[in-house]
Amino acid sequence: MESIKETGKKRLVRCLVCGEIMEEGTLVCPVCGVGPDQFVPYEQIETVFRRDTKEVFLILGKGIAALSAAKAIRERNETCGILLIGEERELPYNRPMLTKSMSEGLSEESLTIQKSEWYDENRILLLNEKTVETVVPDKKEVRLTDGMTFLYDKCIYALGATSFIPPYVGANLPEVVAVRNIKDAQKVALLAAQSKSAVVIGGGILGLETAWELTKKQVKVTVVEMAPRIMPRQIGAETSDRLTEIASIHGIEIMTHATVKGILGVEHVTAVELEGDIRIPADMVVISCGIKAVTAQAVEAGIACNRAIVVDSYMQTNFRDVYACGDCAEFEGMNYALWTEATQMGKVAGANACGERMEYQHDLYPVTFHGMNTSLYAIGDNGTREGINYQIVNGEAIKADQMEQYYFVEDTLVGAVLLGDTSKSAWVEEAVKGKKQQKELFLDKKSKDTKGETEMEKYICNVCGYEYDEAAGEPDNGIAPGTKFADLPADYVCPICGAGKDEFDKA
Numbered sequence: 001m002e003s004i005k006e007t008g009k010k011r012l013v014r015c016l017v018c019g020e021i022m023e024e025g026t027l028v029c030p031v032c033g034v035g036p037d038q039f040v041p042y043e044q045i046e047t048v049f050r051r052d053t054k055e056v057f058l059i060l061g062k063g064i065a066a067l068s069a070a071k072a073i074r075e076r077n078e079t080c081g082i083l084l085i086g087e088e089r090e091l092p093y094n095r096p097m098l099t100k101s102m103s104e105g106l107s108e109e110s111l112t113i114q115k116s117e118w119y120d121e122n123r124i125l126l127l128n129e130k131t132v133e134t135v136v137p138d139k140k141e142v143r144l145t146d147g148m149t150f151l152y153d154k155c156i157y158a159l160g161a162t163s164f165i166p167p168y169v170g171a172n173l174p175e176v177v178a179v180r181n182i183k184d185a186q187k188v189a190l191l192a193a194q195s196k197s198a199v200v201i202g203g204g205i206l207g208l209e210t211a212w213e214l215t216k217k218q219v220k221v222t223v224v225e226m227a228p229r230i231m232p233r234q235i236g237a238e239t240s241d242r243l244t245e246i247a248s249i250h251g252i253e254i255m256t257h258a259t260v261k262g263i264l265g266v267e268h269v270t271a272v273e274l275e276g277d278i279r280i281p282a283d284m285v286v287i288s289c290g291i292k293a294v295t296a297q298a299v300e301a302g303i304a305c306n307r308a309i310v311v312d313s314y315m316q317t318n319f320r321d322v323y324a325c326g327d328c329a330e331f332e333g334m335n336y337a338l339w340t341e342a343t344q345m346g347k348v349a350g351a352n353a354c355g356e357r358m359e360y361q362h363d364l365y366p367v368t369f370h371g372m373n374t375s376l377y378a379i380g381d382n383g384t385r386e387g388i389n390y391q392i393v394n395g396e397a398i399k400a401d402q403m404e405q406y407y408f409v410e411d412t413l414v415g416a417v418l419l420g421d422t423s424k425s426a427w428v429e430e431a432v433k434g435k436k437q438q439k440e441l442f443l444d445k446k447s448k449d450t451k452g453e454t455e456m457e458k459y460i461c462n463v464c465g466y467e468y469d470e471a472a473g474e475p476d477n478g479i480a481p482g483t484k485f486a487d488l489p490a491d492y493v494c495p496i497c498g499a500g501k502d503e504f505d506k507a
């Protein structure tokens with residue numbers, strides 16, 4: 001078992017999908033389950049800030065934000081007390097795997113982030129199965145529902161979020177579940193074993209992941225989505241349509257424009273009723289309608305909240321010595337409720353609670369989906385905003401079940417989507433973050449693909465004299481700059497005179 005400082009000396013890699021930092025040589029990302037083709041080298045910047053004190057750091061919550069804060073504190077303060085208080089029985093675990101490994105059987109051990117010895121070694125105390133009731137910033141005090149009271153020097157509020165459950169009639173029936181913790185995921189697995197059909201309410205990533213896990217268990221799944229298409233906030237229409245087709249190939253029915261009226265059944269679930277008098281028979285229902293930040297204790301304490309707790313770039317709330325981080329906090333009005341974000345916010349909160357000045361900045365977080373025998377990687381703005389004139393350029397010729405699209409606004413790359421083959425995600429992430437111009441992007445890509453060995457050439461149409469320039473491509477026709485003439489589809493025709501590909505000669 002390692003102490004925090006020893007971990008910092010290892011060669012590390014970063015998972016492009018979920019942002020997890022791991023030791024080089026790790027075969028599967030423990031957070032999101034992808035393999036080394038999605039890992040890039042990562043250099044850990046070790047902090048030089050040190051301030052050893054006898055302070056008590058009270059961390060409310062036991063998720064990744066809380067754990068990251070605790071790590072950051074111990075890295076900076078050898079002698080302080082660190083206590084994490086959380087409702088769950090388990091050691092902090094990889095929450096994203098809950099909807100990714102249901103059908104393989106969830107083992108607590110495989111999900112655990114750090115074994116119990118690690119906490120002992122780093123003198124981080126965990127108080128399990130305890131519920132925080134009240135925070136009293138004026139007295140620097142936290143009370144639990146069982147009457148226990150703790151005084152703190154610094155408090156880090158990291159109570160995360162709960163699943164949002166719309167007030168449907170029938171939502172309290174025993175076969176209805178929303179997945180937020182290990183118990184929920186275990187309940188889904190149990191219900192799946194005794195169900196023939198299921199309705200998943202919500203066509204977001206978690207809903208689709210759950211639909212796929214249930215399908216693998218031979219449960220017939222219908223996903224109902226209120227919006228006109230699945231994942232409307234994360235991916236553009238064309239990608240949504242492709243994913244819907246892929247789902248249908250695997251027997252998952254997706255109903256869009258579907259408004260749930262209620263869940264039917266007297267003692268047990270029998271169906272889900274939609275507006276328009278539509279009933280979908282179901283033995284179980286999974287609600288996947290987003291999350292709700294846990295803010296009740298903050299609101300009662302007078303800590304400023306909108307949808308989540310308002311923090312500045314130091315993760316400081318409106319109270320001195322009270323910080324917030326993770327799914328329960330919002331910075332600049334936003335929280336994407338993602339693992340990397342919670343990890344980073346926790347780290348910043350911990351560092352600042354110790355007295356360092358570390359600022360948090362929003363990053364560009366990718367959206368990923370692995371299931372239905374495909375994988376999706378989407379980053380940035382890939383066609384989700386109304387009224388924007390996107391120029392969409394397809395990547396090179398690829399298989400029918402694959403997609404590679406680049407979204408430009410005024411010639412600047414703003415987003416990209418890879419479906420089916422996500423091996424280029426490292427390069428794509430860099431390009432989107434670098435706001436590449438179209439020509440620059442594809443020339444860079446071509447030279448990267450060919451290691452600079454291939455030169456761009458021109459081909460002349462023998463009928464009308466039109467010149468096809470490989471370097472320029474034909475973006476207006478969806479042909480990316482850098483596309484070799486040989487890679488053009490067999491049915492390519494001259495955009496001027498309509499002559500076929502065989503009418504062209506090298507210039």
Ligand SMILES: Cc1cc2nc3c(=O)[nH]c(=O)nc-3n(C[C@H](O)[C@H](O)[C@H](O)COP(=O)(O)OP(=O)(O)OC[C@H]3O[C@@H](n4cnc5c(N)ncnc54)[C@H](O)[C@@H]3O)c2cc1C
Nearest residue numbers: 061063064065086087096131132159160326327337338339
């Ligand atoms: C099924 C699932 C799949 C996901 N997949 C992905 C993914 O693929 N990629 C990605 O980036 N993100 C994913 N996420 C989101 C990601 O897991 C969260 O953003 C992250 O876990 C948030 O961490 P947190 O520490 O802020 O909150 P949480 O993980 O919610 O931790 C908060 C902790 O506080 C405890 N708590 C709450 N109230 C109290 C109280 N009053 N007293 C004591 N304890 C309390 C909770 O029990 C919990 O242990 C997924 C989430 C879920 C649920």
